Amino acid sequence: MGQVRLTMFGTDEFPTREEIVEEYAKEFNRYVTPKGDTVFGFWMQTLADLELLDLELQGLTEEYKINPVERTVDFKGDEDFIRLRVAHLEKVRVKTSLYTDFVDSYGDTNAYAFHNLYPYKGKFYPRVVRTLINAFGLKSGDLILDLFNGSGTTTHEASLMGIKSVGIDITPMGVVLSNLKNNLPFLSLEELNFTNNELVEILQSIEKKEWKHQNDTIYNLMLTIYFDTMDAFERTSRYDKKGKERLFIEKFNYIKACYQKLIEIKNKFGLEFERAEIIEGDALELKKYEEYESRFDAIITSPPYYFSIDYVGKDKIAYEYLGVNMKKIESKYLGMKNSISHGRTYGNLPYKVILYYRDLRKSIENMYWALKDGGKMAIIIGDSTVGGRKTPTTMITKKFCEEVGFEFRKLIFNPLLGARNRAIRGESIIMGEKRM
Ligand SMILES: C[S@@+](CC[C@H](N)C(=O)[O-])C[C@H]1O[C@@H](n2cnc3c(N)ncnc32)[C@H](O)[C@@H]1O
Structure with missing residues (x-):
């Protein structure tokens, strides 16, 4: 009552246009500068x-x-x-x-250092790996394991942080990629000096299956760029005009630029990289490596999600070129096995899903075996939809972890924003600790 109605600038006068503009600019600055x-x-x-x-x-x-x-x-x-x-x-x-x-x-x-070397299916976010390494308080001298290392995100990120790690994967392509990420940071710039003509000659010699190089890293790098180039060509006609040669050169230059940026950052921050050990092997046969019993300080890993996708077939071009028997890989690949076996049953889920769960449990048992007392583990996994039914893989994984002896610590659900595949909406990070 009797109160003067103030305008937004605390007066009963109407501000001028200039005053409004100035006030907004100040307000904007107040918020934009944390x-x-x-x-x-x-x-x-x-x-x-x-x-x-x-x-x-x-x-x-x-x-x-x-x-x-x-x-x-x-x-x-x-x-x-x-x-x-x-x-x-x-x-x-x-x-x-x-x-x-x-x-x-x-x-x-996410595409920093060599993380974006090749479009490997089911890669995880390096930022999440870095976060987990930090959360677990890992430092140089510690040892990390990823027994489903895929294209080597865990091992590469650990190397960048100066921490030793071991990466195991069943696919030869995963092993090639992890090894490349492992070795590329140690090359000299001269070793990556190729003229466009040389690159075109390399492409031609790869096509004729005559490609050779005394340095394994360069040899595999060129093959990988070739597989990526050919895959891009087969999937779309978008590159027809550009031509294979130009695409190959572009992809090579991209990797070289990644190298240069990495070395610049390494020098600026005085970083020391570590090398990882990369093994082509079966996570279910981890106990074959006796020296790994109670050896690791942490495990950061992501097993295959259950999908009706042909994972191995994604790298068909590479495997045909390298003469790799894809059926043999599939016979060991979690979630792709077809053989009939007697195990536990889970409701009326298809037998393939039951096999998948049986293998998942076994791999978690192996993780427990490989960790030191007090060792930390993080499993990244998602629920998928099979025949219209959502599989409760996340909760089953958590249950397996507790069954084999892990103390449950935390579960974080990470939504996959913009994921086009409707079968998977996000993934969970399940964290636990081995306490004996
Ligand atoms: C979700 S991907 C992991 C991707 C990885 N985190 C990355 O960033 O590239 C699962 C991996 O498990 C591997 N895999 C499947 N069955 C396996 C087995 N029996 N032993 C070891 N690795 C296996 C697959 O080859 C695939 O690379």
Whole structure:
């Protein structure tokens, strides 16, 4: 009553256009500049990302407090170390993090270093691997295992962080890719110097099956680029005009640019990379490697999700070229086995699914066997839809973990935004610990 109705700028006068513009600009600046010296990366988009930040700060700091409104963090701890390791912060005490340099330099939050070497099916996000390595408090001298190493995301990320690891996979292509990611950072720039004419000659000699090179890394790199080129050609007519030669050269130049960016960042931050050991083998036969009993500090892995997709067939071009027997791989591939066997049954699920679960359980038993007492594990897995029915793989995996002896620690659901495949909406990270 009797009160003067104020306008938005606290007066009863109407502001001028200039005043409005100026006030908005000030307001904008207040929000755009975070009120803190340790700020979130712009790539943090979901609640799961907030959980992942929380998780890694537990391993990296002595004490921390996340302010999700301001998108800042307050912490106590070694700021230089955190800056080199953290995967969710853009700045740590004013200075940009190593991860920010990766994102800025490669223009992508996941395709940095050699992670984007080849479109391997079912790759996981390097950012998640980095987060888990941080959460588990792993450091140089520790040993990590991924027994479903695929194209080597775990082993590559561990190498970049200066931590030793062992990667096992059943597919020869996975082994080639993991080894490439392992060895490329140790090449010299001269070893990657090829003229366009030389590259065209290499392409031709690969096509004639006459390609040779004394350096295994260069030899496999060229083959991999060739497989990727041919695959792109077969899948779409988009590259017809460009031609195979130009596509091959472009792909090579992309990898070379990845190398140069990586070395630049390595020098800027004074990083020391580690080499991983890569093995072509069966996760179900892990106990064959007796020296791995109670050997690992952590396992970070992602078994195949149950799908009715022809995983092995995705690399058909490569396997036909290399003369690899694909049926033999399929006979050991989790979720692709067809043979009839007697095991536990789970409702009226197809036998193939039951076999898949039986193998999954066995692989989790092997993980328990390979970890040290106090060792940490993270399994990344998703539920898929089989014949219109959702398979409860995540909860079954969690149950298996507890059955074999793991203490359950945490489950984070990570939605796969923009995933086109409707059969899979997201994946879960199941974390546990071996406590004897
Ligand atoms: C979801 S993918 C893992 C991808 C990996 N995280 C990456 O980033 O490339 C599952 C992997 O399990 C492998 N695999 C399937 N059966 C296996 C077995 N019996 N032993 C070892 N690896 C197996 C597949 O070849 C595939 O690479």
